[in-house]
Amino acid sequence: MRKRILTGERPTGPLHLGHYVGSLANRVKLQEQYDTFIIVADVQALTTNFDRPERLSEDVRRAALDNIAAGLDPEKVVMFVQSLVPGIAELTVFFSMLVTVNRLRHNPTIKSEAATLGYTDLTYGFLGYPVSQAADILFCRADLVPVGEDQLPHIEMARFVAGRFNELYGRIFPEPEALVSRIPRLVGTDGSAKMSKSIGNCIYLSDPPAEVREKVMSAVTDPARIHKTDPGHPEICTIAAYHRAFDPEESPSVEESCRAGTTGCVACKKRMVEVLEALLSPIRERSTLYEKPGVIDEILIEGTRKACREAEETLEMVRGAMRIDYFKGRSR
Numbered sequence: 012m013r014k015r016i017l018t019g020e021r022p023t024g025p026l027h028l029g030h031y032v033g034s035l036a037n038r039v040k041l042q043e044q045y046d047t048f049i050i051v052a053d054v055q056a057l058t059t060n061f062d063r064p065e066r067l068s069e070d071v072r073r074a075a076l077d078n079i080a081a082g083l084d085p086e087k088v089v090m091f092v093q094s095l096v097p098g099i100a101e102l103t104v105f106f107s108m109l110v111t112v113n114r115l116r117h118n119p120t121i122k123s124e125a126a127t128l129g130y131t132d133l134t135y136g137f138l139g140y141p142v143s144q145a146a147d148i149l150f151c152r153a154d155l156v157p158v159g160e161d162q163l164p165h166i167e168m169a170r171f172v173a174g175r176f177n178e179l180y181g182r183i184f185p186e187p188e189a190l191v192s193r194i195p196r197l198v199g200t201d202g203s204a205k206m207s208k209s210i211g212n213c214i215y216l217s218d219p220p221a222e223v224r225e226k227v228m229s230a231v232t233d234p235a236r237i238h239k240t241d242p243g244h245p246e247i248c249t250i251a252a253y254h255r256a257f258d259p260e261e262s263p264s265v266e267e268s269c270r271a272g273t274t275g276c277v278a279c280k281k282r283m284v285e286v287l288e289a290l291l292s293p294i295r296e297r298s299t300l301y302e303k304p305g306v307i308d309e310i311l312i313e314g315t316r317k318a319c320r321e322a323e324e325t326l327e328m329v330r331g332a333m334r335i336d337y338f339k340g341r342s343r
């Protein structure tokens with residue numbers, strides 16, 4: 012049997028090139044080799060956006076559309092909405108008995124997110140979302156979880172929960188392994204270390220060509236380079252980083268002519284616009300195809316139905332193992 016992977020993201024807005032480099036491109040490859048589940052983690056988005064739920068219905072569809080536009084094939088992957096799989100919520104409750112508050116409080120990702128968001132007192136839902144994420148992963152008994160480095164503490168939590176459950180009640184869950192993306196994080200167009208919606212330095216997969224062009228042409232390069240003939244420093248240049256990420260074959264020669272002062276920033280940027288257009292135009296085409304009314308909804312409804320069936324199979328085993336299947340065989 013093929014191994015199973017589960018991954019996904021919180022729907023918090025359109026996906027950008029940082030997502031593409033860090034996870035989408037890899038997912039597109041993995042779908043050929045693994046049984047793939049993609050979660051649109053709307054409940055987890057609520058842990059920080061509980062006061063803005065009105066954005067979710069658009070963001071959920073956008074996350075799904077961007078994944079498919081990037082190349083995930085709805086015929087191959089199961090793409091589903093977290094909140095619509097009751098088994099995930101049920102597992103979260105059972106798993107919450109296995110995890111102490113101290114373990115959650117020591118989770119480095121929770122700590123750094125709380126610090127960034129300025130939370131001084133954490134909600135139960137925010138502190139506990141790694142338990143819910145363990146349920147996201149374990150409901151379908153995933154073997155592998157492709158994620159970025161920041162998610163490792165959560166995968167560790169899922170492994171802990173699986174191990175503890177198995178030890179207490181009997182072997183049901185595989186201990187999932189992280190498949191960590193080693194690709195360096197993509198810098199923003201302003202040169203800051205991370206492309207991030209909150210900083211406003213993103214090139215979105217859904218940006219029209221004129222916008223991509225405008226963003227690339229005004230991106231921060233080497234500030235010491237005023238004249239084209241000044242020797243450039245690709246190690247501090249945003250566009251050079253994009254060449255490494257999106258144009259790896261040509262990147263060494265691009266850097267060389269930058270250092271030599273033979274190619275200027277404008278020419279280098281124009282070249283990058285072309286590279287990005289080659290990447291983004293098929294993405295835009297797929298996006299146009301799938302953004303017709305109802306198409307994404309159908310994909311999510313079908314994926315969610317499959318996810319619910321998986322969850323129900325797992326939950327039957329879980330209730331049995333926990334001896335809480337009191338009225339087994341009778342409809343509840």
Ligand code: TRP
Pocket residue numbers: 017018019020021050052055144147148156157158162
């Ligand atoms: N925590 C992930 C993020 O912030 C989203 C997520 C939710 C996830 N459930 C998951 C990722 C399960 C991998 C597996 O992007």
